Every structure is written in structure tokens, then in C-alpha cells.
Amino acid sequence: MLLARTARLLQHSTRTAACLQRLQRRPPVVTTVQRSFAKKKKKGKGKQPVEAAPATDDAVDIFAELFDAPLIAGLDKTITxxxxxxxxxxxGDVNAExxxxxxxxAYGDRQPLATVAHVAVASPTLVRISCFDPQLAPxxxxxxxDIEGLSLNPNVSGGDVVVPIPRPSKEQRGALAKAxxxxxxxxKKRARNHRRDAHDRLKKASGGVSEDDVRAKKSAIDEMVDEASKKITKL
Structure with a gap:
């Protein structure tokens, strides 16, 4: 049941499809997936065989790909x-960034500045850009x-571009802080959206999983998003 719901949910993901194929080739893992979030295993009676560790590890890895990996990738992208x-x-401070x-x-296309020139901060009020091809200076x-929000007036000097950097006014600093x-x-809004999407994926794929396990996984998702939000606040 879990495998079928998960396949329908993520049918357009080639990575997920590969995971599901791995599960299909190893039927015993399905049982493990249904309790993949549990931290403790029930002890067997007598000489009952213990569940194979490789199957458990495989199932955990697959669930990490289905739930943790997309969430982590989304949060990392948001922060970057x-x-x-x-x-x-x-x-206030001037830097090449x-x-x-x-x-x-340049050359019939739009090129990142770093690929056609070197930016150097000559002083707190002056930046010099040295073009690799002097003809590209204009x-x-x-x-x-044209850089939005900076209002710069560069001057061409041979193969270099000299950029005077005016000190920001109080009003400009206030506007930048607001921006x-x-x-x-x-x-933070995008991070919350990633949380919602992860919860939705968990809800649609939770058939056969205990409520305690679902709550544990949901709590883990919330912790990851909360940590990302804290990092955003510190930037």
C-alpha cells in the first residue's frame, strides 16, 4: 500500500522511480519501510531470525531520498x-561581490562580469574593473x-572601467535595511512552503505506518525547517 501510494505521488521523479524499483526487487524491505521511523525493535522469542540489517539500511536510505533529500535541497537553495x-x-562597506x-x-550573449573582467576594490570609494578584452570596456x-539599486556612474579608462562609489546616505541605508x-x-516563507510540501508527501505515503512514527518524522521535518529559519535570521 505504501509503495503504491508513493509511486503515484512521485511518478515524475526519475530518482524516486529508481528507489521504488529497488523496493520492488526486495519485497522484505516493504515491511521494514512501514516501521522505518521506529527507534526500537521488538525482541524475538526463542530462536526467531533477526531482520537482516542490509534491508533495514536500504529502506532507511530510500526514505531519506523520498523525504529528507528534497527538503534539504530546497532549504539549501533558499538560503543560498x-x-x-x-x-x-x-x-556601507564596498566589496567585489x-x-x-x-x-x-559580450560576444553575442550575456556573460557574468567575472568571466570577462577582474573586479578590484582600490579604496572604500573606488572600484577598478580590468577587462580581459579591452574592447569590452564600454x-x-x-x-x-545598469545594476539596479546602486546608481553607479562608471568611467572607461583604456581597457579598465573605473567606478566611483559614493557613500550611502542615511536614507539609502534605511532603504537597504528594509529591502x-x-x-x-x-x-522564510519559501522555507515554510518546503515544510508544507514535506508534510504533504509524508501524509500521502503514510499508509501502514504507525501514528507515532509519522509524528516522529513530522517532528524531524519541523526541526530541519526551524534550523533553516534560524540561519536565515542570522544572515
Missing amino acids: QLETTLKTMRG LFDACAVE AVAKAVA AGAAAEEA
């Missing part, structure tokens, strides 16, 4: 996206000027 967003926000999101029109200057807070709240 927030870190990237915050790096592009200038609160301000230009990470900059894309340059395109690099335009891309820098950073909004980005963090959006990341």
Missing part, C-alpha cells in the same frame, strides 16, 4: 539565494551602470 541577494546590497549579479553583453561600463528584511521574510 538569500545569501546571493544580500551580497548585492550595499550597506556587489557586482556578482552584473551581466555583460559594454562592461554599461552593465555596471534586506523583506528578502529574509521571503526566504
Whole structure:
């Protein structure tokens, strides 16, 4: 029953399909899956054979792929996206990461700035961008000027682009703090969505699993999301 429901739930996932095929090839694992979350095993009476460890490990690995792996991947992506967003926000200190999101029109395509030039912070108020191909300097200057929220006025000097960095005003710092807070709240919202999706997957695949085991797995999911939310708050 659990195997069938899980297959219907994740039928479009090639990774999950491979897991299900492994279960189908090893019927004894199905029984183990139904109690895969339990921490204790009942002791057998007399000389009853003990359940094989490899089958249990296999089932645990499969459940980790079906539930833990998608949740962890989603939370990691959410945190990484927030870190990237915050790096592009200038609160005072100047760093090369301000230009990470900059894309340059080069060779008939949009290229990340880092692939066509080197960014160096010359001083707290000046950044120098050295183009690997001097002919790209005007395109690099335009891309820098178009960076949203920075209002920069770059100048072309030979094969370099010189970027004066004005110190942010009090109003600008306040706006950046507000934008950073909004980005963090959006990341927390995505984390909660990942929690909801994990709970839904667990609910649809919980046939034959004890209520205690389902609650234990649900609690583990909540702990992972709570830890991710704490990390988001600290960024």
C-alpha cells in the first residue's frame, strides 16, 4: 500500500522511480519501510531470525531520498539565494561581490562580469574593473551602470572601467535595511512552503505506518525547517 501510494505521488521523479524499483526487487524491505521511523525493535522469542540489517539500511536510505533529500535541497537553495541577494546590497562597506549579479553583453550573449573582467576594490570609494578584452570596456561600463539599486556612474579608462562609489546616505541605508528584511521574510516563507510540501508527501505515503512514527518524522521535518529559519535570521 505504501509503495503504491508513493509511486503515484512521485511518478515524475526519475530518482524516486529508481528507489521504488529497488523496493520492488526486495519485497522484505516493504515491511521494514512501514516501521522505518521506529527507534526500537521488538525482541524475538526463542530462536526467531533477526531482520537482516542490509534491508533495514536500504529502506532507511530510500526514505531519506523520498523525504529528507528534497527538503534539504530546497532549504539549501533558499538560503543560498538569500545569501546571493544580500551580497548585492550595499550597506556601507564596498566589496567585489556587489557586482556578482552584473551581466555583460559580450560576444553575442550575456556573460557574468567575472568571466570577462577582474573586479578590484582600490579604496572604500573606488572600484577598478580590468577587462580581459579591452574592447569590452564600454559594454562592461554599461552593465555596471545598469545594476539596479546602486546608481553607479562608471568611467572607461583604456581597457579598465573605473567606478566611483559614493557613500550611502542615511536614507539609502534605511532603504537597504528594509529591502534586506523583506528578502529574509521571503526566504522564510519559501522555507515554510518546503515544510508544507514535506508534510504533504509524508501524509500521502503514510499508509501502514504507525501514528507515532509519522509524528516522529513530522517532528524531524519541523526541526530541519526551524534550523533553516534560524540561519536565515542570522544572515
